[in-house]
Amino acid sequence: MQHDELLIGTMLEGKARWVAVRTTDTVEEARRRHGMSPVATAALGRLMTGTLILASSLKGDESITLRLLGDGPLQGVVAVGNAQGEVRGYVQEPLVDLPLKDSGKLDVGSAVGLGELAVSRSLQNGEVYTGMVPMVSGEIAEDLVHYLLTSEQIPSAMLLGVLVEKDYHVAGAAGLLIQPLPGATEGDIQAIESLLGQLGVGISELVAQSQSIEEMLDQLMGQLPYHVLERRMVEFSCNCSKERLSDTLISIGKKEIANLITDGKAEMVCHFCNEHYQFTLDELEELWGRCGME
Ligand SMILES: [Zn+2]
Structure with missing residues (x-):
């Protein structure tokens, strides 16, 4: 059986790098966990896929958080990823439903709306750097390309796609990033652009039809030879735990915990x-005892 994975490689005789990722199972797990509508699934799925692509160049336990703060009905889409191929995320309003576009596609741009894209990198030393750029369309791939160009001065081409079935299941999800490297000529950049421009089918249809990520890549790359340097597993993974949420409860303070205790549980x-975590009265009293004086 196929599983989600991320491949990193080169093309155009080393004058461009690419990152390709299959996220079908990862996005389906996000959909199932959050009970999302098709357009919410597509928006979060595209953002999680783009996050994994950007996270693939991080080191060690660094992580990256992408937040789409748009004025559309989803009211915000957030994804966090790391270089180990772990990603998690949510939309503020998971049940948003919008009419399809004339093309028959899910209207992700209208669901996300326009606003700011915030990208935060958490480095190994604990420092966090956040960059903000205005969104271009809310369709996400274009917004990430715009971010890479304006904040990091890296010209890129990116495809992100999520195919949702009528029964709401995710049939295919994938992404591709191509970036020219130093030494790339104008002709190389044109070759990349015409390659992506020629794609008749979306990347989500391609991944749904392909038996392997290489089969998808063969179709995406057309006549251009490419070289695979690295492959990594990809999965939906959250770092939450009862202990972490206990720390959150302690940080919100004695009074709030006391209020929770009146209800007998939380x-x-x-x-x-x-994920839902239950706290018993005994546990809440123990946390209350661990709070500082106020
Ligand atoms: Zn969690």
């Missing part, structure tokens, strides 16, 4: 993976 939900 439930905390992780935004990123929708």
Whole structure:
């Protein structure tokens, strides 16, 4: 059986690099966990896929957080990824439903809206750097390309796609990034552009039809030879735990915990993976005892 993975490689005789990722199972797990509508699934799926691509160049336990702060009905889309191929994310309003576009495609741009794209990198030393750029279309791939060009001065071509079935299941999800490297000529850049311009089918249809990520790449790359340097597993993975949520409860303070204790118990939900954690009265009293004086 096929599994989700990310491949990194070169093309045009080393004058361009590419990152390709299959995220079909990862996006399906996000859809199932959050109970998302098709357009919410497509928006979060594209952002999670783009996040994995950007995260693939991080080191060690660094992570990257992408936030689409658009004025559309989804009211925000967030994804966090790392170089180990782990990604998690959520949309503020998972049930948003919009009419399809004239092309028959899900209207991700209208669901996300326009606003700011915030990209935060958490480095190994604990420092966090955040860059903000205005969104171009809310269709996400274009927005990430614009971010890479304006914030990092890297010209890129990117495809992100999520194919949602009528029964809401994710049939295919994938992404491709191509970046010219120093030494690339105008002709090389044109070759990349015409390659992506020629694609009749979307990348999500291609990944759904392909038996392997190489089969998808063969179709995407057409006549251009490419070289695979590295491959990594990819999965939906959240780092939440009861302990982490306990720390959050302690940080919000004695008064809030005291309020929870009046109810006799409490439930905390992780935004990123929708996991529910139950706290008993005894546990809440123990956390209350660990709070500092106020
Ligand atoms: Zn979680």
